[in-house]
Amino acid sequence: MNLLKANNISHSFDTELFSNVSLELEERQSIAIIGLSGSGKSTLLNILSTLLSPNKGEVSLFGKNISTMNAKELEQIKRKKLGLVFQQHYLFRGFSVEENLEISAMLSGENIDKELLKNLGVEHTLEQKVTELSGGQQQRISIARVLTKKPKILFVDEPTGNLDHVTSDEVKKIFFDYIDKENAGMVLVTHNDEFAMECDVVYKLDNKELIRVK
Numbered sequence: 499m500n501l502l503k504a505n506n507i508s509h510s511f512d513t514e515l516f517s518n519v520s521l522e523l524e525e526r527q528s529i530a531i532i533g534l535s536g537s538g539k540s541t542l543l544n545i546l547s548t549l550l551s552p553n554k555g556e557v558s559l560f561g562k563n564i565s566t567m568n569a570k571e572l573e574q575i576k577r578k579k580l581g582l583v584f585q586q587h588y589l590f591r592g593f594s595v596e597e598n599l600e601i602s603a604m605l606s607g608e609n610i611d612k613e614l615l616k617n618l619g620v621e622h623t624l625e626q627k628v629t630e631l632s633g634g635q636q637q638r639i640s641i642a643r644v645l646t647k648k649p650k651i652l653f654v655d656e657p658t659g660n661l662d663h664v665t666s667d668e669v670k671k672i673f674f675d676y677i678d679k680e681n682a683g684m685v686l687v688t689h690n691d692e693f694a695m696e697c698d699v700v701y702k703l704d705n706k707e708l709i710r711v712k
């Protein structure tokens with residue numbers, strides 16, 4: 499099944515960031531987007547994940563152009579089928595880890611996955627307040643929170659930025675195992691070349707163009 503299709507997307511803020519960007523994502527497929535800081539990777543991810551409308555071009559999700567969807571339809575897809583792991587994670591800071599995970603589980607009718615927490619090495623943090631955790635632990639909780647929803651498409655922005663080598667290898671494995679097990683797809687933005695090159699397809703945003711490098 500085609501999960502995501504971007505057709506000739508262009509976007510500018512003050513100046514043009516990129517133009518004529520097209521890509522497609524299938525089930526069980528991973529795409530990485532690499533490129534220099536400021537090249538527009540996060541902006542492109544925001545467009546693909548429906549958070550931002552492009553100046554030009556179309557994005558289709560599950561075979562349907564999102565500009566033809568009504569607000570309710572788009573909201574349902576965002577809530578149930580898209581999983582966004584941001585460069586800056588947005589955990590609820592005043593709450594415990596368990597509360598953060600419960601909110602996500604409740605919104606999507608899933609349960610907290612204890613096995614997943616164990617694999618991420620954060621199963622002992624459930625009772626703790628988010629503010630008591632290290633940056634890397636918070637990042638892993640934000641990954642657990644997103645996977646708890648069982649999304650069909652993962653949009654992941656620099657997930658290993660705060661992690662040491664060993665933990666970042668584990669996180670990498672968790673994402674690849676997840677897309678295999680759930681027949682999902684992933685669009686990953688990263689400065690971690692090793693992680694990028696393990697994806698099925700790799701693009702580089704360079705000179706306002708998206709160039710396929712793998």
Ligand SMILES: Nc1ncnc2c1ncn2[C@@H]1O[C@H](COP(=O)(O)OP(=O)(O)OP(=O)(O)O)[C@@H](O)[C@H]1O
Pocket residue numbers: 511512515533534535536537538539540541542585
């Ligand atoms: N909402 C916005 N309004 C205006 N300019 C923006 C906005 N968001 C991003 N930009 C600009 O667009 C450019 C690309 O930003 P973006 O965050 O997409 O880069 P990036 O490739 O993800 O960089 P990094 O690797 O550092 O995360 C930057 O120059 C940034 O200042």
Ligand SMILES: [Mg+2]
Pocket residue numbers: 539540541585655
């Ligand atoms: Mg970025």
